[in-house]
Amino acid sequence: MTEQQVQTPPTAARWDEIVAAVPADALDCLQTGVAVLADVVGGPGAHRGLGARLWFPAPDGTGYAEAADLTARLAQARDELGLISAPPEKVTDMAGLDDRDGPLYVVADAYDLPWLPYAGHEHMSHSFVLARAPEGWDLVDAYHNDTQWGPARPAVRFCTDDQVADLLANGPVLVTTLKSGAVPARPPAPSADGIDAYALAGRTSETAVEQLVLDVWLIERDRRLHLRWLDDHSPEKAEVWRSAGRVEAWQRLAARTYLALRRLRRGHPVGREVVDEVCHQLRMDAELTDTAEPTAIREVVLSAIGESLAIDPSTVATAPTLRDLPGFDSFRLVDALERVERALSAELPDDLGADDLGDVDGLVRLFTRATVRR
Known part of the structure; x- marks a missing residue:
């Protein structure tokens, strides 16, 4: 051999x-x-x-x-x-x-x-x-x-x-x-086409709720594993997933579905709201996966700041902070933010903080969140 x-x-x-x-x-x-x-x-x-x-x-x-x-x-x-x-x-x-x-x-x-x-x-x-x-x-x-x-x-x-x-x-x-011995296939983009069908399936019997509990347990692990993959391949998007609390949302839902199963076994019926919440969380994940790639968002941010300051985007990319850029001030920041909003057709989220506005990485995180919520 x-x-x-x-x-x-x-x-x-x-x-x-x-x-x-x-x-x-x-x-x-x-x-x-x-x-x-x-x-x-x-x-x-x-x-x-x-x-x-x-x-x-x-x-x-x-x-x-x-x-x-x-x-x-x-x-x-x-x-x-x-x-x-x-x-x-x-x-x-x-x-x-x-x-x-x-x-x-x-x-x-x-x-x-x-x-x-x-x-x-x-x-x-x-x-x-x-x-x-x-x-x-x-x-x-x-x-x-x-x-x-x-x-x-x-x-x-x-x-x-x-x-x-x-x-x-x-x-x-x-x-x-x-x-x-095989060449790994490029994973296809996740499809959320089946969420509506999943929602319509009968999931109120004890057997069906047991399956629902197991589904949510598997999904939580699936999202945890995906976050580790994002850490390697798209750190900015990994940060968005963390800031959106996606793993934690599925952890909470795992506990909720398990409690619903225990109540069902004691004679309390399970209503539609549990399945509806599972489908809501699936749609939240679908929105995240459909978000523009952070690499493309970074290019838009670099270009917008460069245009606002009349400097080359490569100079923007190498600056440790925005304050280190020649001519930068709060007025130039606002102008650059408005340029990015127009380019991405996305509005700034309400939960922005000082860390989001200090450097290019922060703006990329900020607008990645914005494209998720538009």
């Missing part, structure tokens, strides 16, 4: 480093194994590509929980990380593991995994990584969540052959490998 085909598993200490670098609180239980192997294959931080594309309901109104299955997560690994996988195969004994090379992406029923709080309580697909180690196996699970049965936390565990065999005896697991 070629060197590309065989992946040498990291040492136990290196596994700890990889797990510590993975944003476990922003991943679901199928993404965690993908994220760990992404950093093994692609190097530190390779997992961040998982946050490139926001989730919105499909045009038929399908919820997130219905869409986030194993097939979808392996497709996400291919399209956004360039990781290809063989079709997952069922494994029931050690022979099915021993003939495979490299760290393995494993999916099992959380009900049968003794290190998880779900063990013996709830059936759900859960991923982890198995890698050959001296005299046994490293079991790497980067999942992080608080449950009614206790917390799940990322950890690296050593297992003997007998312990892995006992795990397989509980039921078949799905096993595949993830290897570099």
